[in-house]
Amino acid sequence: MSSSTTIWSSQPFRTLYTVGFWSVNIPHLLYLALRNSIAPIRAVPQWGYQTSMGAAILRALFRYLAVIRYQQPRQMVPGKAQDRFVLIAPPDATLFRGVLGAPATATQPEPVGAVWSPAPVPVAVAAALPGNNDDKITTGNPPPPPRHRLCRGGGFVTGWDPDENSKNISALATDHFDGTAHVLYAQYRLASRAHPFPAAVQDLLAAYHHVLGLGVPPRDVVLMGDSAGANLVLAVLRYLAAQGLRQPGGAVLFSPWVEVTAEAVQRYSRSVASRHDILDVPLLEWGVDAYRPQGKPLTQEEEGYISPLHHPFRLETRLYVNAGSLDGVYESISLFARQMADVAGNRVRFHTTENMPHDYFLTYPLLGTKEEACAALRNARDFLRG
Structure with missing residues (x-):
C-alpha cells in the first residue's frame, strides 16, 4: 500500500473532501476547457490555450493540496534515479552558525536527498578542474561560465518529483545554458511546524557544501531556484x-x-492576478504559516532570511532575477531586484519575460512555456559570462 493511500484511509475527512472537491472542480475545468478554446474570452487574452488550462489546473491542484495539507515525502533512497541519487550527510555542525545554528534555532541538520542529471559529477574530473583551490571569487573579475547547477524548485510546503524535474531542468540547461552542466536537484525539508525556517536553508547549504566537497570550485557552481526555492537560494x-x-x-x-x-x-x-495566476491563496497562507517560526518574535536578521524584500545585502555572486510580467507577485520581485542592484558592488540583472505567469520556468511542460524558459536561460547565461 502506498504512503498516500495509508494517509487517506486513516483520515476519512481527506477522502470526503477529495470526492467533493473534484466533483465540483472537474466540471469547472471542463467549462474552462471550452471557454479557453475561444481566444477572445480567455481570462488572460495574452495566453495560449495550453498556458490558460495549465494555470487553471495548477491553481486547482494547489488549492486541493493546501486544504488537505498533503506533502510529498522526500526521496531518501535511490529509487528510479539509481546511481544518480545521492544521500548527503549533514556536514560538520560548525558550518551552521548564527541564525542557522544553535542556540538560535532548535532545528537540527538532517540528511538531504538529491538527484543528479544527466549524471553525477565524476569526483576525479571535478578535482582536476582549474581553480579548484580558489577560496574566493575575485571581486571585479567576471567568473568563467559556471558548469554545475544546484537547483530546487517548488513551494515551501509542496514537493515535486525530483527525478522528473531534474531531467527537465538538465535538458534545458544543456541546450541553452551550458553544454557541460550537471544539475543537482536538492530536496529540502518541506515546511511544517516541525520543520520551519531554517530547516530548508540548512538543507540547501548542505547540498552546496557537498558539491564543493567533490572538488568543484565555487566559481563553477550556480545556485538556481524558482518561487520558494529562489527564496532559499537568496537565504544561502x-x-x-x-x-x-x-x-x-x-x-x-x-x-x-x-x-x-x-x-x-x-x-x-x-x-x-489571484483569479488567473497559478498561485492560490490557501497555498500561500499555508506556506507563510508553516515556514515562519511560531511562538517567538523574529529579529530583523531572521526577517531578512525569511522575507528578503526590503532587506538587501552585499554579495560577490552575480545575481540574475527573472519574472513574468503577469506574475501575481511581479511588483515585489522587481522592487527587490532594484534594491539589490542599489547595493554598491552588487552585479544584478532583472529580466522580465512578457505575458508569463508565476513560475513558468519549472512548470513549462504543463504550461507550454518551454520557448520562454529557454530564452530566459540564454539571457542568464550571457549575464553570468559577463
Whole structure:
C-alpha cells in the first residue's frame, strides 16, 4: 500500500473532501476547457490555450493540496534515479552558525536527498578542474561560465518529483545554458511546524557544501531556484556572505517569493492576478504559516532570511532575477531586484519575460512555456559570462 493511500484511509475527512472537491472542480475545468478554446474570452487574452488550462489546473491542484495539507515525502533512497541519487550527510555542525545554528534555532541538520542529471559529477574530473583551490571569487573579475547547477524548485510546503524535474531542468540547461552542466536537484525539508525556517536553508547549504566537497570550485557552481526555492537560494547567499564563506559563481532566480508575510498574502488575495495566476491563496497562507517560526518574535536578521524584500545585502555572486510580467507577485520581485542592484558592488540583472505567469520556468511542460524558459536561460547565461 502506498504512503498516500495509508494517509487517506486513516483520515476519512481527506477522502470526503477529495470526492467533493473534484466533483465540483472537474466540471469547472471542463467549462474552462471550452471557454479557453475561444481566444477572445480567455481570462488572460495574452495566453495560449495550453498556458490558460495549465494555470487553471495548477491553481486547482494547489488549492486541493493546501486544504488537505498533503506533502510529498522526500526521496531518501535511490529509487528510479539509481546511481544518480545521492544521500548527503549533514556536514560538520560548525558550518551552521548564527541564525542557522544553535542556540538560535532548535532545528537540527538532517540528511538531504538529491538527484543528479544527466549524471553525477565524476569526483576525479571535478578535482582536476582549474581553480579548484580558489577560496574566493575575485571581486571585479567576471567568473568563467559556471558548469554545475544546484537547483530546487517548488513551494515551501509542496514537493515535486525530483527525478522528473531534474531531467527537465538538465535538458534545458544543456541546450541553452551550458553544454557541460550537471544539475543537482536538492530536496529540502518541506515546511511544517516541525520543520520551519531554517530547516530548508540548512538543507540547501548542505547540498552546496557537498558539491564543493567533490572538488568543484565555487566559481563553477550556480545556485538556481524558482518561487520558494529562489527564496532559499537568496537565504544561502546571504548566509555565505555574512559568514565570509566561499560564494558560488552565479545565482539564477525565477519568480522568487521575496515577501513571505501574511500581509503580502492578503494583498495578493485582493489582486486581479489571484483569479488567473497559478498561485492560490490557501497555498500561500499555508506556506507563510508553516515556514515562519511560531511562538517567538523574529529579529530583523531572521526577517531578512525569511522575507528578503526590503532587506538587501552585499554579495560577490552575480545575481540574475527573472519574472513574468503577469506574475501575481511581479511588483515585489522587481522592487527587490532594484534594491539589490542599489547595493554598491552588487552585479544584478532583472529580466522580465512578457505575458508569463508565476513560475513558468519549472512548470513549462504543463504550461507550454518551454520557448520562454529557454530564452530566459540564454539571457542568464550571457549575464553570468559577463
